Amino acid sequence: MAVTMEQVREILTRDEPNYMEAAQLGSEAIPHLQKLLAEADPLLASKATYLASMINSDQAVDVVKEAAVSEHAEVRAAAAAATRNLPQTPVTDVLSNLLDDGDVSVRKVTLKSISALGAAGADLGEAKPKAGAKKAAVGKKAAGKKGAGKKGAKKAAAAAAVEDDTSLLGKVRRLAEEDADPYIREIASDTLNKLP
């Protein structure tokens, strides 16, 4: 049965949506989430962005990318948080752009996503080679670990992609040293420490 906009709204207008449960709507919900993102309500747009990231679909990336350039800071923050859920190669370009965001809280959420991706990679592929060229091998190795499936392999690959993006890491280092907000400097340093 096709997923309707009414179903999607019914879930997202809850005060505390259960995103894990809502993700069961599947990829048919994505077009509705894209429409909600385009609507004027930033809270609903944030929820739509986050839910999209929980759905195992290539189209989810488009939703998150669109949200990352929203005029509303909370939607960009939701996009930054959503990047850690995307079950494919990480949107390092999105993360990189969000690290430049003028809003301190958006930068913070972005750093925490990078940190989370790094930590996930460490968990799933602790013996992972450093070179970017070995990304595929890393994925396979992670997938081979007990309890790590296809999604785990992708997370390991995501971690590797983050680590291999020297531009991204450079921005994190710069934030650790130069950001005007001491809290951001602290989070950025912590992020660097968490990357394998």
Added chain:
Amino acid sequence: MPSSRKQSGFLIQSTHGVQGNFELIAPRTAGGFAHYWRNNDLPSMPWNGPFPVGAGTLTGVSLIQSNFGAGNLEVVGCQGNQLVAYWRLGQAPWTWNGPFTIASGGVVGHPALIQSTQGTKGNFEVVVPRAAGGLSHYWRNNDHPNFPWSSPTNFGSGNISGVSLIQSNFGSGNLEVIARQGNNMVHYWRLGQAPWTWHGPFTIATGINGTPSMIQSKHGTKGNFELVMPRAGGGLAHYWRNNDLPNVPWSGPTNFGTGNISAVSLIQSNYGAGNLEVIAREGNRLAHYWRLGQAPWTWHGPFYIGETECVRVHVKILTPPNIPVHELVASMQQVYDTANIRVVLASTENLNLPALNDLDVGGCFMGQTTTEQNQLFANRNNAGPNDVVVYFVRSTVPPYNGCAAHPTGRPGAVCVQGATRWTFAHEIGHVLGLAHVSDNNRLMTGNGTANITNPPPDLVDSEISTMRLSNLTGQC
């Protein structure tokens, strides 16, 4: 003559205010009686009082608003074996006058006072239990300059402790009396014209305890009789008489309420389609119950008067909510009033913590908090240990309207900028111990406070009990 003058009791809806305030009296253990009034023009409908009046031990009192002056309040009471009266002008300086003796002995228990349609001005009619058994009827001639009280007409028999009196629209205005005789509730009536003979008793119910209250409501064409009486086993029983059927049958009881109740007073207010409103004397407590004047006819309460609890709320703002804080508090108060819980906005403070504006709340599980929640909730300036602090942020990660998970010993919640009118009250409901329900008429709906269908949303009795038992609600 408004029907409210033609029914006895200790609760009335007066003509004061726009909506019409509730006026309530009850004997005080310290002597005299206490006057309370509820301001029905304020959204929170607060009770005011007690305001002590008179002296001496009163066993029972009855109140009307007469057509004297701007609507004087008139009271009769049994003080020992005397029947006494008090009155108060219906305007400033609101001074009570009395007591004035109507009968110097021979009466006992709970009297009943009405202003009937007899005479031009409308006479006062009092029915009161006699110490020797049965009842006495007194009336005051309000067309006479001296307002003389008549000598008593005695009727009925047996040990009667409490009585309720109305003038119905039967005949030319029959007097109808409901009296508790032992454990029975009995009915007497008298034609509104000569030969003024009293008829009865006719037993309506057994297993009764305390003083009943009867009114003629707006339900039905003729106007049904509605009768509420304390039950011997505790709580209250509601009966009604269908006055549109030839044999005028009684129906009931519908039982509601709790506790050992000694007396009850019933009115039909001008709320909704004519809500029934009941005040019950439960020991030294006064409990308010109400029921909609239409289906589903559910009784609500008890709400204890003068025992309002408070929840003290502090607001810390990182990002101001789209709906102003004072409106959120007013909306919360609307809901929490039904639990007799007053919301005190104890302080408001702006917090300059931009990095926490999109707050990581993890899974938002009670008892589990993130580092960011711990950092934010450490900001409790001005708040006592049992005060609730609500932090307004731009958003949460993941995006929620709010989250009530808080560190141990730091009761509070987070609400986001775009949250609904009811999210604030909803999250504090969680902090007070309430869980989600699947009912969009209720504050704690898990289906989204944006989808509340019948605002203001409801709290059910079990939720009210939980809230009042919380350490975070207490004496104001």
